[in-house]
Each structure stands twice: as C-alpha cells, then as structure tokens.
Amino acid sequence: MKKYIGVDIGGMSVKIGLVNENGNILDKKVVKTEGDADSVIDTLGNALKAFLKINGLTAEDIVGIGIGSPGAITSATGVVEYSNNLGWRDVKLVDGLKKYVDTDYKISNDANVAALGEAIFGAAKDFSDVVMFTLGTGVGGGIIIDKKLYEGNESKGAELGHALLVMDGEECTCGRKGCIEAYCSASALIRDTKRAMLRHTDSKMWEYAENDINNVNGRTAFAMARENDPAAAEVVENYVKYLSESIMSYCNIFRPEAFVLGGGICGEGKYLLDKVIAYCEKGHYGYQGTPAVKIITATLGNDAGIIGAAALLV
Amino acid sequence: MKKYIGVDIGGMSVKIGLVNENGNILDKKVVKTEGDADSVIDTLGNALKAFLKINGLTAEDIVGIGIGSPGAITSATGVVEYSNNLGWRDVKLVDGLKKYVDTDYKISNDANVAALGEAIFGAAKDFSDVVMFTLGTGVGGGIIIDKKLYEGNESKGAELGHALLVMDGEECTCGRKGCIEAYCSASALIRDTKRAMLRHTDSKMWEYAENDINNVNGRTAFAMARENDPAAAEVVENYVKYLSESIMSYCNIFRPEAFVLGGGICGEGKYLLDKVIAYCEKGHYGYQGTPAVKIITATLGNDAGIIGAAALLV
Numbered sequence: 001m002k003k004y005i006g007v008d009i010g011g012m013s014v015k016i017g018l019v020n021e022n023g024n025i026l027d028k029k030v031v032k033t034e035g036d037a038d039s040v041i042d043t044l045g046n047a048l049k050a051f052l053k054i055n056g057l058t059a060e061d062i063v064g065i066g067i068g069s070p071g072a073i074t075s076a077t078g079v080v081e082y083s084n085n086l087g088w089r090d091v092k093l094v095d096g097l098k099k100y101v102d103t104d105y106k107i108s109n110d111a112n113v114a115a116l117g118e119a120i121f122g123a124a125k126d127f128s129d130v131v132m133f134t135l136g137t138g139v140g141g142g143i144i145i146d147k148k149l150y151e152g153n154e155s156k157g158a159e160l161g162h163a164l165l166v167m168d169g170e171e172c173t174c175g176r177k178g179c180i181e182a183y184c185s186a187s188a189l190i191r192d193t194k195r196a197m198l199r200h201t202d203s204k205m206w207e208y209a210e211n212d213i214n215n216v217n218g219r220t221a222f223a224m225a226r227e228n229d230p231a232a233a234e235v236v237e238n239y240v241k242y243l244s245e246s247i248m249s250y251c252n253i254f255r256p257e258a259f260v261l262g263g264g265i266c267g268e269g270k271y272l273l274d275k276v277i278a279y280c281e282k283g284h285y286g287y288q289g290t291p292a293v294k295i296i297t298a299t300l301g302n303d304a305g306i307i308g309a310a311a312l313l314v
Numbered sequence: 315m316k317k318y319i320g321v322d323i324g325g326m327s328v329k330i331g332l333v334n335e336n337g338n339i340l341d342k343k344v345v346k347t348e349g350d351a352d353s354v355i356d357t358l359g360n361a362l363k364a365f366l367k368i369n370g371l372t373a374e375d376i377v378g379i380g381i382g383s384p385g386a387i388t389s390a391t392g393v394v395e396y397s398n399n400l401g402w403r404d405v406k407l408v409d410g411l412k413k414y415v416d417t418d419y420k421i422s423n424d425a426n427v428a429a430l431g432e433a434i435f436g437a438a439k440d441f442s443d444v445v446m447f448t449l450g451t452g453v454g455g456g457i458i459i460d461k462k463l464y465e466g467n468e469s470k471g472a473e474l475g476h477a478l479l480v481m482d483g484e485e486c487t488c489g490r491k492g493c494i495e496a497y498c499s500a501s502a503l504i505r506d507t508k509r510a511m512l513r514h515t516d517s518k519m520w521e522y523a524e525n526d527i528n529n530v531n532g533r534t535a536f537a538m539a540r541e542n543d544p545a546a547a548e549v550v551e552n553y554v555k556y557l558s559e560s561i562m563s564y565c566n567i568f569r570p571e572a573f574v575l576g577g578g579i580c581g582e583g584k585y586l587l588d589k590v591i592a593y594c595e596k597g598h599y600g601y602q603g604t605p606a607v608k609i610i611t612a613t614l615g616n617d618a619g620i621i622g623a624a625a626l627l628v
Binding site: 072081082129141143145150151152153154156157158159160162163164165166167169174175176241242245246248249250252253254255256257283284286287288289290291293 | 386395396443455457459464465466467468470471472473474476477478479480481483488489490556559560562563564566567568569570571597598600601602603604605607
C-alpha cells in the first residue's frame with residue numbers, strides 16, 4: 001500500500017503525518033516551530049528525517065511529501081510568497097526541505113488542501129466536483145474539479161471569500177468592500193454580534209459574554225439564539241442568509257455535486273447546517289430546475305491538514 | 315485536415331457552418347425555422363443532409379456536428395430541457411437529428427459555446443484558463459479550464475450572470491435579487507439609462523432617443539457619454555463599476571489567464587474596454603500581489619456561434 005507524508009504548517013507548530021492510500025493516519029508528530037523561515041525549515045527538515053527513520057522508512061518508501069501552508073503560494077515553484085500568519089515573504093520552502101529529505105513535494109494553501117482532503121478522503125469522497133468554504137477568521141475556498149484541485153494562474157485562484165456579496169458593503173481585509181469574507185467569516189460574525197449587543201442592551205448575549213463585549217466570540221450569537229434570545233436569533237438569521245446566498249452563487253457558478261463547509265463556525269453543526277440547507281432549498285440552490293447541491297460539513301476535523309496535504313500526492 | 319460542422323440555433327433561424335481545424339469557415343448556410351421543435355428538427359435535419367451533400371461530404375468525412383443552443387441543456391443526453399427563447403421543453407434534439415445525419419454530436423448552451431470558440435480559435439486562443447461574459451439581454455457565462463469547457467453537474471453550471479453582486483439588490487429574471495445579470499446586462503443598462511433620463515430631463519440622451527423613452531437602447535448612454543453628457547457619463551461610469559467589480563470577483567475565483575467580454579454591449583469596443591481595464595488595474599484585478607488577468611474582447615463576431623459549436627468537437 002502506498003504511503004504519503006502530509007505536513008500541516010501552522011503559526012506555532014507543524015503537524016507531520018504518515019498517511020496511507022485510504023487516508024488513514026499511521027503515525028503523527030507535532031513539532032513546535034519558532035524563529036524565521038530558515039529556522040522553521042531546519043526544524044521541519046530534521047523532524048521529517050527523524051519521522052521517516054522512526055517509522056522504518058526512507059525517502060524511497062514514500063510517494064512524496066505534501067504540504068499545506070497558510071498564505072500566498074505558487075505550487076509550481078514551491079515558494080511561499082507571502083504569509084501574514086507565518087511572517088514569511090518569498091520563502092523557498094520546497095527547495096529548502098529537499099536538502100533534508102529528497103523526494104517529490106507538492107504544496108498548496110491550507111484552504112485548498114482542506115478541500116482536496118475532503119474530496120478525496122472525507123465528506124465529499126463520493127463526488128467529483130466539489131466546492132468548499134473554510135469558515136474561520138477569514139473565508140478560505142477550495143475548488144475540486146474532476147477530483148483535482150483547481151488553483152488558477154500562479155495558484156492564485158480559489159479565493160472564494162473574495163467575491164462580492166454586497167457591492168460597496170463592509171470593508172474587507174483584502175482592500176475591497178463587500179466580499180463574502182466580510183460577511184461570513186468569524187470576524188464578521190463577531191462584528192455583527194457586537195453591533196447587535198450594542199443595539200439590544202437587554203440581550204442574553206451580554207450575560208453570555210459576562211457583560212464584557214471583548215468576550216464576544218463566534219459562538220456568542222449561536223449559543224444565545226439556541227436559547228431563543230431575539231437579538232441573537234437575528235444575528236444568526238442574517239449570518240445564515242449571507243452564507244446561503246454566497247453558497248447559492250457558487251452553485252450557479254460551479255453547479256458542483258457537493259458544497260462542503262469547514263472551519264470553526266461549523267462547530268455549530270446541524271443547527272447551522274439545517275438552516276443553510278433550508279434557505280438554499282427554498283432558493284432552488286440558486287436556480288430553479290437545476291440539480292440540488294449536497295451541502296455537507298467537513299468530516300476530517302483536526303487531521304484535515306495532514307490528510308489533505310497527503311492527498312496532494314494521490 | 316479534419317472537418318467539423320458547427321450549428322448555431324437561434325429563435326428564427328439556424329446557422330450551419332463547415333469548419334476546418336484552424337477554425338476557418340469553409341461554407342455557411344442560414345436556414346429559416348418556424349413551428350414547434352419537431353418542425354425545427356425536420357428543417358435542420360434536412361438542411362444538414364443537403365449541406366453535407368452540396369459540400370461533397372458524407373457523415374464519415376466529418377468529425378461530428380457541434381451545436382450551440384439557447385436554454386438549459388444537458389450535454390450528456392443532448393436534450394434541451396427548457397428554452398424560453400425557442401419555446402422548447404424537453405426536446406431530444408440530438409436523438410432527433412441523428413435520424414437525419416448519423417455522426418457524433420456535441421451540444422452546449424450558446425454562452426458556453428461562445429467561450430469555447432474564443433478559447434480555441436478566437437481572442438483567447440493563447441490561453442488555457444479562460445472565463446467569458448456574454449453581455450446581451452442577459453449575462454451569459456463560460457468557463458474554460460485547461461482548454462476544456464467546464465459545465466458543472468448536468469451542464470447547469472457556468473451561470474456566471476447569476477452570482478450576486480449586490481445582495482437584496484435589483485430583481486433578476488432568475489428570481490433572486492442582485493445578480494450580476496441584474497446590473498451588467500443590456501436590459502439592466504437600459505433600465506438604468508431610463509432612470510437617469512427621468513432624473514435628468516435636460517440630458518442629451520432625450521435628444522438621442524428622439525424624446526421618446528421607448529427608443530432607449532443599450533447604446534443610448536454610451537453614445538451621449540462620448541458627447542460628454544454628464545447624466546449619460548454617470549450611467550456609463552456605474553455600468554463600468556458593476557462590470558469591473560464582477561470581473562474582479564471572477565479573477566479571485568478562477569484567476570484565469572484571460573477574461574473575454576462578448577455580446578452586444580462589447581460593440582462599444584475600446585471605449586468600454588479601456589475603462590474596465592483601468593478600473594480592474596486600480597483594483598489589482600481583485601487582489602494585490604496576484605497575476606494580472608488579460609481582459610479582452612471577443613473576436614469571432616457573428617460567426618462565434620458556428621465556430622464555437624465546431625470547437626465542441628476539437
């Protein structure tokens with residue numbers, strides 16, 4: 001059975017996993033990282049060497065090493081051009097790691113990798129054409145066409161959070177106004193929750209936040225909407241609308257077989273998913289007379305980064 | 315050299331062309347059509363037989379027959395499920411035509427076919443990943459990935475005019491509010507021109523329309539903006555903004571190498587194109603630090619339908 005290494009790069013640590021062709025993790029290691037890119041490459045390169053050795057493997061025994069990283073990446077060159085999260089600029093990550101373990105490398109950004117993992121091994125493994133949102137601090141996107149990742153020119157496509165939802169709307173981190181990210185991210189949800197609390201000083205959300213607006217997080221409105229607080233319910237209703245309208249636009253653009261929702265906000269589970277499906281069903285998934293799109297939540301969880309990175313080599 | 319037949323179905327007539335592998339039309343015929351779908355199939359089937367014969371060809375001499383048709387089509391089955399324009403519902407077009415000329419058939423909707431034609435033989439022939447808007451009464455879309463048409467599940471994707479631009483905005487023909495089509499189509503431009511004229515009774519647009527608002531068409535605002543009429547210039551400026559913001563969203567989604575603009579409104583040529591390019595350049599084509607997208611106008615003109623339909627077989 002073929003074996004792959006999946007690497008999930010984060011701000012403070014890197015996860016390394018040995019993955020088989022069924023997408024199962026055979027062994028896993030978390031490595032703390034610090035310092036500049038050269039230090040991270042040295043730490044990671046040595047960790048990869050040690051990880052192979054401890055598993056009784058050499059570079060010849062694996063298909064290759066797949067990497068998911070935050071930031072703007074050109075897959076073809078293996079360069080992380082810019083990552084705010086990592087503080088990196090023009091880091092030749094693949095060239096650097098090859099000096100430690102000489103094998104085939106594939107790299108893509110974390111949202112792409114998450115989508116590919118779900119499409120190959122996770123929630124969408126029965127579908128060929130899949131679109132995914134990762135609903136975190138921002139809104140990441142991934143496009144899978146015929147089971148393959150679509151990245152666009154210089155891997156700079158699939159920025160699905162940066163299509164407009166409301167022209168001239170809320171400011172987005174990208175510089176435009178009214179992007180999907182400016183309405184559907186956790187940051188946007190927190191902004192809207194705070195605004196609703198300031199308008200409704202009697203809302204139960206205040207109690208949940210221990211009367212300190214700085215304690216508001218992405219769960220505040222959902223938690224109190226479940227308790228039938230009207231102001232919280234309105235925040236959730238609006239969030240469902242923003243998210244569902246965005247999904248319906250992508251249904252019209254791609255008409256995928258499945259649309260996968262991942263990221264922190266999906267911790268709301270069935271409560272959120274049922275509302276989104278009901279909204280999209282009512283809206284004919286964007287266009288009357290077209291096939292329905294299965295809207296599902298990601299299933300790979302915390303290991304999504306490792307498994308998705310390994311999937312780059314499948 | 316390989317030979318293809320391209321068929322461009324319209325509401326009143328069908329164009330048939332013999333196309334070579336360079337995308338050149340060797341012979342062309344326009345056939346008037348009337349009556350129900352069975353009559354159109356009979357007329358077209360007989361015309362195809364006669365067209366091959368007059369060109370000294372049999373079904374064996376051609377690669378096949380490609381068809382572009384308005385409406386909702388499932389390419390895999392060759393069925394036109396619904397076309398408002400043709401008044402058709404569940405018409406088994408390919409099965410019907412096979413009784414007249416037995417060869418390979420490929421079919422897709424007219425906007426897809428236009429995009430494929432431009433990507434294979436036209437303005438975007440040097441690019442692999444291409445997105446196209448056909449700016450007509452509606453806004454049609456086409457997606458080319460790695461030189462191949464992407465149609466989505468049951469060929470119901472690539473409805474690029476039906477992604478939101480302004481949530482809760484202008485009513486769209488599809489039932490949603492605020493679609494790109496509701497801002498960038500000729501119908502939308504005419505609506506906005508009329509509104510501007512009603513607000514500005516001194517606008518030169520009244521003169522251009524012979525003082526009858528029913529004479530307004532998609533050229534009215536552009537013609538008078540060129541003459542520096544302020545009200546007309548504002549309509550054009552807004553139209554450029556709607557179109558450019560839509561293009562930038564698609565740059566972020568697909569990051570294609572080229573974005574092609576076709577359809578009637580592109581008759582405005584360089585005047586419109588220069589404004590759109592300037593807007594998108596200023597907006598970093600959606601996202602700072604990403605590769606610029608070449609924004610170009612379609613070049614196949616009136617023969618786009620025939621050549622694009624033939625390209626389905628390439």
